[in-house]
Structures are given as structure tokens and as C-alpha cells.
Amino acid sequence: MDKKIPEKIEDKLFKLKYITDNQCHLNPDSLKCLQCQEKTCTIICPANVYSYNETEKKLTVSYEKCLECGACRIACKHIDWVYPKSGKGVIFKRS
Amino acid sequence: MSENTENQNKTDIIVVGAGPAGVSAAITAARGGKKVVLVERGSFAGAKNMYGGVIYSHAAKEIFPNFLEEAPIERFVKNHSFVLLSDDNSSTTINYQNPSNQKDSFVAIRAKWDKWCVEQAEKEGVYFAPNTLVKELIVDNGKVVGIKTDIEEYYADIVIIADGVNSLLAKQLKLRNDLKPKNVVLGVKEVIKLSPDIIEKRLGLLPNQGSAIEILGGPFAGMFALGFIYTNKDSLVVGFGASLEDLKNKKIKPYDLLEEIKKHPFVANLIENGELLEYSAHLIPEGGYDSIPTLYTNGAMVIGDAAMLVNNVHFEGTNFAMISGKLAAETALDAFENNDFSSNQLCLYKKKLLNSFILKDLKTYKDVVKILTQRSSSFMGYYPQKINEFFNIFTTADGQPKKTKFRNFAKNFFKKRSLSELFYDAIAGIKLIFGILK
Numbered sequence: 001m002d003k004k005i006p007e008k009i010e011d012k013l014f015k016l017k018y019i020t021d022n023q024c025h026l027n028p029d030s031l032k033c034l035q036c037q038e039k040t041c042t043i044i045c046p047a048n049v050y051s052y053n054e055t056e057k058k059l060t061v062s063y064e065k066c067l068e069c070g071a072c073r074i075a076c077k078h079i080d081w082v083y084p085k086s087g088k089g090v091i092f093k094r095s
Numbered sequence: 096m097s098e099n100t101e102n103q104n105k106t107d108i109i110v111v112g113a114g115p116a117g118v119s120a121a122i123t124a125a126r127g128g129k130k131v132v133l134v135e136r137g138s139f140a141g142a143k144n145m146y147g148g149v150i151y152s153h154a155a156k157e158i159f160p161n162f163l164e165e166a167p168i169e170r171f172v173k174n175h176s177f178v179l180l181s182d183d184n185s186s187t188t189i190n191y192q193n194p195s196n197q198k199d200s201f202v203a204i205r206a207k208w209d210k211w212c213v214e215q216a217e218k219e220g221v222y223f224a225p226n227t228l229v230k231e232l233i234v235d236n237g238k239v240v241g242i243k244t245d246i247e248e249y250y251a252d253i254v255i256i257a258d259g260v261n262s263l264l265a266k267q268l269k270l271r272n273d274l275k276p277k278n279v280v281l282g283v284k285e286v287i288k289l290s291p292d293i294i295e296k297r298l299g300l301l302p303n304q305g306s307a308i309e310i311l312g313g314p315f316a317g318m319f320a321l322g323f324i325y326t327n328k329d330s331l332v333v334g335f336g337a338s339l340e341d342l343k344n345k346k347i348k349p350y351d352l353l354e355e356i357k358k359h360p361f362v363a364n365l366i367e368n369g370e371l372l373e374y375s376a377h378l379i380p381e382g383g384y385d386s387i388p389t390l391y392t393n394g395a396m397v398i399g400d401a402a403m404l405v406n407n408v409h410f411e412g413t414n415f416a417m418i419s420g421k422l423a424a425e426t427a428l429d430a431f432e433n434n435d436f437s438s439n440q441l442c443l444y445k446k447k448l449l450n451s452f453i454l455k456d457l458k459t460y461k462d463v464v465k466i467l468t469q470r471s472s473s474f475m476g477y478y479p480q481k482i483n484e485f486f487n488i489f490t491t492a493d494g495q496p497k498k499t500k501f502r503n504f505a506k507n508f509f510k511k512r513s514l515s516e517l518f519y520d521a522i523a524g525i526k527l528i529f530g531i532l533k
Binding site: 004005006007009012013015016019038040043044045046047048067068069070071073074075077082083084085086087089090091092093094095 | 136137138141142143144145146204205206225226227228244245246260261263273274275276279281283284285286287327330339342343346347348349350354357366368369370371372373374375376377378
């Protein structure tokens with residue numbers, strides 16, 4: 001594959017424009033995360049927002065990468081999910 | 096709040112969300128002489144929007160009669176192709192073109208198209224408020240009376256809810272249940288820059304002509320998923336829509352699946368030497384007729400994706416959005432005529448939808464999605480694979496007698512697929528046909 005089309009998700013997201021909100025708009029219930037076996041959020045998120053650190057038992061939420069699709073809020077019932085504040089978040093220019 | 100400030104912050108109709116549904120509602124209401132405020136959480140209309148595809152001229156014309164001459168259209172769809180991928184890198188393509196209906200549908204970039212639509216609405220008197228997130232609806236005495244944004248409260252006789260597939264506002268009003276993963280498809284796509292002449296050469300198009308390519312099988316085998324390629328002027332859109340339930344159960348990362356598709360030679364050859372311009376994702380409400388929420392309540396109506404109005408079998412959504420917006424606005428105009436904003440009056444919106452192609456089609460396809468999902472390993476995996484194997488035999492001359500090859504093909508066809516599976520597939524096929532025709 002040509003290098004002008006990156007394969008890594010981080011490189012794909014790098015092409016996007018964001019106006020980052022100073023506040024996280026995705027808030028999983030961390031107690032539920034400890035019990036959760038599937039960690040579906042780490043799989044279905046198209047922007048790889050969620051990553052789980054097994055040793056620290058901690059879910060990291062890189063909300064600044066969010067594409068605001070809502071896949072995580074439907075796949076997991078334990079995420080307090082709202083949109084970023086007015087005018088904040090991702091800006092699609094060619095989609 | 097004092098009477099005075101309430102008057103300052105009061106309009107006839109508020110439309111929440113400036114996508115195709117919202118803008119169509121807003122412009123129709125403004126044409127009927129009402130004061131309309133169209134609010135949008137993005138910094139411009141289209142900034143948050145992404146779709147898999149095409150806009151249909153019949154709907155666009157109904158809302159924007161001048162769109163053919165003035166709107167930012169990328170390419171009209173001349174070729175409709177269906178591609179069946181196989182695991183061994185081969186593929187079978189069915190291509191349909193009809194010279195007499197070359198302007199029926201077109202590809203547009205939402206950041207340009209949605210923006211243009213809102214500009215038309217503004218010209219016709221709609222007040223557009225970008226950078227405005229509606230946090231909740233204001234409900235008074237069981238009637239929706241306004242919106243609460245980050246900074247202020249704003250009132251209207253009618254609020255039209257067009258806040259998209261996630262519709263937190265329809266949820267607030269309890270008009271819809273929580274969506275389930277099986278009711279939504281996750282759409283993911285990349286926009287890849289290529290020169291217009293390369294696009295035209297690779298796809299056999301003339302300038303301004305475009306293709307809509309739907310892709311089955313291959314990496315999607317066994318899932319309720321479909322890939323797509325669409326043509327912009329100077330870029331190709333490559334993406335897919337896959338059931339969120341299947342991605343979840345099969346533990347497939349969306350961007351990994353996209354990479355798989357892009358590696359298949361059919362796709363790889365088309366995008367070779369291209370440059371990634373944008374990557375995006377969006378949910379598509381594909382629950383069909385059974386997932387449609389309550390469409391109206393006192394003082395409010397729900398339209399477009401927020402109302403789950405999508406026909407996934409025919410890739411129709413933008414047209415449902417625009418026409419549902421228009422019908423809701425017409426209902427609103429009647430409500431002003433009668434000075435009645437209660438659900439008794441607004442139920443007319445549902446009647447209009449039932450009489451239109453929107454709910455008629457969604458009723459027709461009520462069970463199709465269910466059946467296709469249940470038999471997705473057959474219809475979206477096994478058979479596309481077999482069709483490719485058939486054409487492999489059909490087109491290969493290698494000095495081996497054809498009879499043996501076709502016999503083996505037929506033997507394998509039944510060996511790898513138990514009789515009971517074939518029986519269920521046949522039943523599903525009959526159900527699909529009769530379900531649509533009855």
C-alpha cells in the first residue's frame with residue numbers, strides 16, 4: 001500500500017481537523033469497567049479512543065480523537081455520552 | 096423568566112440539526128411564512144456529517160428546485176456496480192447503466208452540500224445558528240416549548256427534532272428506546288485523492304460521470320456488512336457499513352476491516368497512488384420499520400435519521416430525510432393555521448409519512464433486514480464466494496476437461512453447505528421475494 005494512504009489509525013486521524021473541548025464528553029463508569037470482560041469500547045470505536053491498561057486496571061479515554069459517531073454509547077450501556085460543547089470536536093470537510 | 100425576555104427569545108419554529116432533514120423542514124416552514132430558527136452544533140452545516148454515498152435528485156428537486164444548476168455536485172452516478180469479492184483475490188462485477196436516467200442520483204461532499212442547502216434556506220428567511228448545541232428540550236405541562244443551549248433558553252410553538260441517528264433529544268422525550276447494536280450500522284470511510292482523469296480512466300467514465308459501487312463478500316463474509324466506493328470529482332470514497340452487533344461479537348476493529356478491503360486487488364487497483372484526505376465514521380440507523388420511534392408529541396416532531404428513516408437495502412436515507420423534513424414542516428404550517436400544537440394535530444405528520452413512499456417502503460422491507468441478518472453467512476459470504484469460483488472455472492482454459500471441473504464445483508457446493516442450510520437459504524429467498532411483492 002502506498003505510504004500516502006497511512007495504515008495506522010493514529011495516522012489516519014492525524015489528517016482530521018479538531019477543535020478540542022477542554023472537558024471530556026465521554027465518561028465511562030470506571031467501576032463497571034473493572035468488572036467488564038469484553039471491553040467492547042476498545043474494539044468497536046472507529047477512532048481508537050478507548051484503551052485499557054491491564055496492569056494498572058485503567059481505561060484511558062482519548063476523547064480528543066472522538067469522531068462523535070456514538071458507536072460506544074450503543075455498544076456499552078455504561079458510558080455517560082454527550083456531544084462536545086457547541087462548535088467543539090471534529091470537523092469533517094470532505095465526508 | 097419575565098414576559099419580556101420570553102418574547103425576545105421566542106420564534107415560531109425551531110429546527111434542531113442542519114442536516115438534509117433539518118434544512119428541508121426549515122426552508123419549507125419559511126416558505127410558508129413562519130419565523131424559523133435552524134440550530135446546528137457544528138461550526139457550519141455539514142461539519143459533523145458523513146454518509147455512504149449518494150443524494151437522490153427526486154428529493155433534492157422537491158426542496159431545492161434550482162439545485163441542478165447551482166448546488167455543489169461532485170459527479171452524477173452513471174454506473175451502478177455490484178462487486179462480489181472472493182477470498183482468493185478474485186471478484187465478479189455486475190454493472191448497470193442506463194443512459195436515459197443519468198441525473199437520478201449524484202455524489203456530493205456533505206461539508207459542501209449541507210452548507211449550500213443552508214445558504215439557500217437563509218436566502219429564504221431561515222435564521223441559522225451554528226455553534227449551538229442543544230443540551231435539552233424545555234417541556235412545560237407535557238408540551239415541548241423550547242430548547243436549552245449551552246448559553247440560553249429559546250422558545251417556539253413547535254420544535255422539529257433533526258439531531259441525527261443518536262437523537263439524544265428524542266431520547267429525552269422518551270419517544271424512542273435505547274438503540275441496540277443490531278439496529279445500527281457503523282459506517283467508516285476514507286476519502287482518497289486522485290486526479291479526475293485517473294478516476295475516469297480506472298472506472299471507464301467520461302468527465303463529470305460517476306460510479307456507485309457496492310461490495311459484498313471477501314473480508315465481509317459472514318457479516319451483515321457492505322463495502323462501497325463512490326466517486327467525487329478528484330477523490331474516491333472507500334468505505335463500508337457493518338452491523339455494530341457483528342463487529343462487537345466478532346471483535347473486529349473497524350479500521351482493520353477497512354484496511355482488509357483496501358488490500359483486495361479490486362479496491363487496491365482503484366486507489367493506487369492516491370493520497371488520504373479524510374477518514375470519518377458515522378452510525379446509520381438500519382433497524383427499519385420496527386425501530387421507528389414515536390414520531391410526534393405535543394409541540395414536537397422527529398424527522399430524518401433521528402426518526403430512523405433509512406432503507407438500507409437500497410441505500411436510501413438522504414431522500415427520506417429531506418422528504419420527512421418537508422412533511423413535518425407542512426404539518427407545522429397546518430398546526431399554525433389551526434392554532435393547535437398538540438399531538439392531536441401533529442399526528443397528521445405520521446399520516447403524511449404513511450401515505451408517502453417513506454413508510455410504504457419501510458413497511459415493504461420490514462422483514463428483509465431480519466432475514467438477511469439471520470442468513471448473512473450465506474447471502475453475504477458463501478454465495479458470493481461460489482459465484483467467483485464458478486466464473487473462475489468458466490473463464491479458465493488450462494487443458495483440463497470442463498466436465499470434471501463443473502462436477503467438482505457442484506459436488507463441493509452441496510458438500511460444504513448442508514442440505515438443511517440450503518433449505519433455510521431457499522426459504523429465506525422465497526420470504527424475501529414474497530415479502531417485497533405482497
